[in-house]
Amino acid sequence: MIGGALFALATATALAQHDMTQHHGMVMNANAEMLPRDCESISTEHEFTVHAGAEYAAGFPGTTFGYSQREFLVEPCSRVTVTFVNDDAVRHQWMVHGLPRYLYPGGMFHLEANGGSNQTGSFIVPSDDRTYLVHCDLTQHMEKGMKAQLVVGRGSGDLWAIPGVSRAFNRDGYLPSAAGLLVILAAGVGGALAFALRRIV
């Protein structure tokens, strides 16, 4: 609601300024040449092919969508080229946040692929050790498993709730309906044992 106008203007500007292939998706803020201020040269070339879709959630109970790879380790000042392959029939994204805003508007590098299509783009990471969020920003896709991390150098610590990497900060309870009864029963058994031990001792 509030800020809608500014949001639209910003979106329009961002989209108009950056590379797009809208019929099958888009690549936003691709940057294969301009070095971050703290890099003197490209240190390493990294190429990743990442698949996305519901099938990649299979190994992670309680998720619906997923990436084929959920952690990307790169050296500082490296050039990262990602080919994003969408194996579903719906849109997915591979979006990195926290990059320097003077190079990447909004601090973002973004691949978006329509169902059954793919997109490729490159970007150059800065020199500092840092862990960047990678996710799909369609509603609930990140929450339901489509989350990864890009670790530059030694990184800055794992992010929460990445399937296969880190646990959920808010972990749901997975208890049987008779859990309350079991707890009471256990308390009774514990008390009885203590009483018995007291007699024995």
Next chain:
Amino acid sequence: MRRWLLLGLIGIAVLSVPPQWYPRTWRAQWAEWFGASGYQPLPASTSVEDAVPEPACLEDLSGWREGQTIDGVAILPSPTCIADDPYAVAAFVRGTNNVSAQTLAASGLTADAVEKGADLDGDGDPDEIHIRLEVVELNGGSPELPEPATQYAIAPGIMPGFWAFAPKFVGMATENFESLTARPSLRLPSPAIRVEQGDRIRITLENGHYMPHTVHLHGVDHPFVDVDGEGNDGVPFTSEVPVMPGAARTYEVQPRTAGTAFYHCHVQPHVHVMMGLQGLFVVEENRPNNWLQTLNVGAGHVRAPSQAVREEFDREYDLHYLELDSDLNTRIQNTNDPRLITESMHRDYDITDATADYFTLNGKSFPYTFQDSLVVVAPDERVKLRVVNGGMNPIALHTHGHKVTITHRDGVASPLGARITRDVVALAPAQRLDLLLDTTNDGLNAYGSGIWLFHDHGERAITSDGIGPGGHISAIVYEDYLGPNGWPETLGVSWDPYFTEAYYRKELPIWQAYAPNLFTQAGVDVWYLLRLIVLAACLGAIGVLGFGVLKRPRA
């Protein structure tokens, strides 16, 4: 010693019994003997600090409210405070595959969101329409956040979780990376769909949600199976298996009759429809050069009406009513695991025990309804209102200052001689009415200029979880009562409290703002409270001591 202590405690306990607890006959006898008790002032009023209101209406920096022509599409001015994105309107009219790259970029839509093809009947407008819809979840759960993800408030601080069909927009679902607020285009209700009678319509559901869904075209002329023999009715146990997460399905229709219809998910509809997967579906009469605004995001004012509507009416509004049961709508916030959510929503939740708590018009509750869901009019106009009741209870829609005429029921025109004009119109669940709002000041159709409310006269619907004014209250506002920023120039009390979360959390005395001496918060009766605490303490001590006193000591 213990007995004396016990007696003392009993005495204190008796003395601390509040006088208002004494039997009425005792007090009456006392008054007869000694007269009334002396004056004891009641607790003084305590003023509750007013919360800082959010701005009711921000300046239109984008110029979206102005009438304008974009890519050759004439877009009507939208006089309300918040207007629909005119670039999206232009893209919906021309087709996202036909507008300029600049307009498409400004709209934020994908190039395939609404594709328009050939003019099959040669009358100057496209007759092949392909609409792609996604499913969004707003105010949903998160494995990390303590608050809802991708937030959308229906009123200050009120964020029930819900689902909606949505057009395809590129990029982020939120305003930006630092914000949890959903981008303005992602909202309730699902967009109103407009197609032309006889057009070949394809609607592809791209189900990016974690639950299975379908599209059922309620009241729209459609075959049970499509040309390939695939189910086309959207009902999982009669026509097709539902569209699973990550999958897509295309529904095909070529409606032979015009009228106001409905569309909704038909998977576990008692839950999915009530979660918001429903929208208006309007089939417009065939006319030459009939370029339609295929989607009306958030319903409300139609900024590019059809030729048929232009012929008969000065303005057109889509009015979509939906009520929400917080017992249902919070379930997607309480857990994140789709298995647990499914169990909670589809096995534990019992709609037969349901009670609606929130009532929305075009996805908003009062006071937000005044930002974008007013019916703005001028004198001597004919205004078309297309109304749908998406809730589970009937609506008795009352218009202040006007009597409306029911011209169509469920998309079927009423014979001219049988049309009813009244100021309360009833809508059963899923029912649609086309209403003629005639603003001729003749004492029947209208009573003149002003700010005239319209709302369900089932009074709970004018509250938000019991707090009024709330619910789906909106208004018919004449242009001469509308400020330059699109906000109605009301004559009554300040609206500041209504634009605070505290008001809807039930923390503010409702009339404090303008009757502070009469209706501020009553203070606490400290002496009453003290007596209760002393009494409770004495009774506790008496119990312990009494047990000890009466207990026979061991030999």
